[in-house]
Amino acid sequence: MSETVTLTIDGAEIQAKPGQMILVAAEEAGIYIPRLCHYKGLKPHGSCRLCTVTVNGKPMASCTQPVAPGMVVETKTEALNQFRRQILEMLFAEGNHYCMFCEKSGNCELQAQGYRYGMTAPRYPFQYPMRDIDASHPDIFLDHNRCILCARCVRTSKDLDGKNVFQFVNRGKHKRVAVDSRARLAGTNANVTDQALGACPVGALMKKRVGYAVPVGQRLYDHKPIGSEIEAKASR
Amino acid sequence: MAKPKVATASLAGCFGCHMTVLDIDDRILKLIELVDFDKSPIDDIKHFTGRCAVGLIEGGCCNEENVHTLQDFRKHCDVLISVGDCATMGGIPAMRNGIPLEECYAEAYLVGPSVHNPSGRIPNDPELPLLLDKVYPCQEVVKMDYHIPGCPPSADTIWETLVALLSNKTVDLPYELIKYD
Numbered sequence: 001m002s003e004t005v006t007l008t009i010d011g012a013e014i015q016a017k018p019g020q021m022i023l024v025a026a027e028e029a030g031i032y033i034p035r036l037c038h039y040k041g042l043k044p045h046g047s048c049r050l051c052t053v054t055v056n057g058k059p060m061a062s063c064t065q066p067v068a069p070g071m072v073v074e075t076k077t078e079a080l081n082q083f084r085r086q087i088l089e090m091l092f093a094e095g096n097h098y099c100m101f102c103e104k105s106g107n108c109e110l111q112a113q114g115y116r117y118g119m120t121a122p123r124y125p126f127q128y129p130m131r132d133i134d135a136s137h138p139d140i141f142l143d144h145n146r147c148i149l150c151a152r153c154v155r156t157s158k159d160l161d162g163k164n165v166f167q168f169v170n171r172g173k174h175k176r177v178a179v180d181s182r183a184r185l186a187g188t189n190a191n192v193t194d195q196a197l198g199a200c201p202v203g204a205l206m207k208k209r210v211g212y213a214v215p216v217g218q219r220l221y222d223h224k225p226i227g228s229e230i231e232a233k234a235s236r
Numbered sequence: 237m238a239k240p241k242v243a244t245a246s247l248a249g250c251f252g253c254h255m256t257v258l259d260i261d262d263r264i265l266k267l268i269e270l271v272d273f274d275k276s277p278i279d280d281i282k283h284f285t286g287r288c289a290v291g292l293i294e295g296g297c298c299n300e301e302n303v304h305t306l307q308d309f310r311k312h313c314d315v316l317i318s319v320g321d322c323a324t325m326g327g328i329p330a331m332r333n334g335i336p337l338e339e340c341y342a343e344a345y346l347v348g349p350s351v352h353n354p355s356g357r358i359p360n361d362p363e364l365p366l367l368l369d370k371v372y373p374c375q376e377v378v379k380m381d382y383h384i385p386g387c388p389p390s391a392d393t394i395w396e397t398l399v400a401l402l403s404n405k406t407v408d409l410p411y412e413l414i415k416y417d
Binding site (some may be wrong): 105106111114118120122223224228 | 318324327330375384385415
């Protein structure tokens with residue numbers, strides 16, 4: 001087996017390692033493919049579908065699809081961008097995403113993807129679900145209103161923290177993150193130093209008493225779109 | 237040629253978006269050279285005097301009066317714009333949406349910690365607009381042409397949008413002008 005795989009991404013010839021996922025190979029070549037459930041250090045999950053690209057004309061999740069020689073990948077066609085915007089609109093309409101008072105605002109990946117893909121208002125009717133906030137833990141809170149079910153906390157807790165604090169329960173629209181206890185977060189071994197906290201892309205799993213620490217204008221996505229740090233690699 | 241007319245309304249909002257219109261600072265002088273204000277809290281005109289080029293809507297619909305006002309705007313405005321998070325997604329008022337109306341009334345008039353209401357009655361005067369079952373963003377009530385998110389949107393965002401529309405250009409806002417907070 002050769003040491004590199006040659007494929008085409010957005011018209012450019014790219015060298016990738018065998019077995020590498022398209023999303024990672026693209027990233028190394030300075031091409032940003034948007035993602036929410038994908039998280040560095042975790043096994044790919046393939047659930048948010050934001051990273052969908054076309055491979056030889058066929059839509060595929062680039063975070064779970066390994067590279068193959070001669071693949072022709074398109075990552076930013078107008079159709080794909082429309083499709084991504086629809087996913088984002090569904091996520092915004094499905095939960096209760098009140099950016100105006102959310103501590104994560106400005107550093108939120110869901111919001112940043114909305115900015116990147118130019119979402120101004122979802123075309124879908126808002127669901128306004130009744131969801132719970134678990135503030136039982138002294139240092140952490142879990143706000144289900146903001147959760148997008150990316151499973152990053154579930155997987156980080158299990159694979160990186162070695163704890164298994166979070167799981168999914170129920171199915172369909174009733175699916176939610178639950179904690180490993182009949183009690184609430186306070187009854188688990190979750191700790192404020194767990195990597196699971198930093199893994200949450202939205203404001204669902206947050207440290208208490210540090211909200212709004214960074215002023216507006218200095219936050220992660222105030223001036224530059226999400227992914228621009230990856231794209232900057234290509235222009236260098 | 238007569239100047240195009242702009243109308244504005246605050247429905248279920250806090251008037252913060254209207255305050256932001258004033259935040260365009262001295263550009264307001266340029267604005268009144270460009271347009272005349274029709275029905276709007278800015279000039280206190282209560283009824284439409286004619287067709288308007290642009291209608292700016294702050295807030296979503298929480299009661300029947302909001303719905304009538306919004307429908308009236310749709311009828312009179314060529315381009316109707318949602319301004320702010322309340323208009324585009326319900327905003328803070330929509331936080332009541334998961335709570336049954338009876339519980340909302342009870343909290344406001346009967347059992348809330350700061351309520352003083354010896355009669356124990358919930359106001360029910362025909363003059364008072366009836367609350368809707370929940371708060372609706374504008375696009376779920378009438379067709380909206382543009383949406384400007386933000387709580388409030390920045391003055392630059394509102395200015396750029398208005399100027400582009402009034403000079404017949406496409407509204408193409410830079411990254412920093414579309415924010416949800």
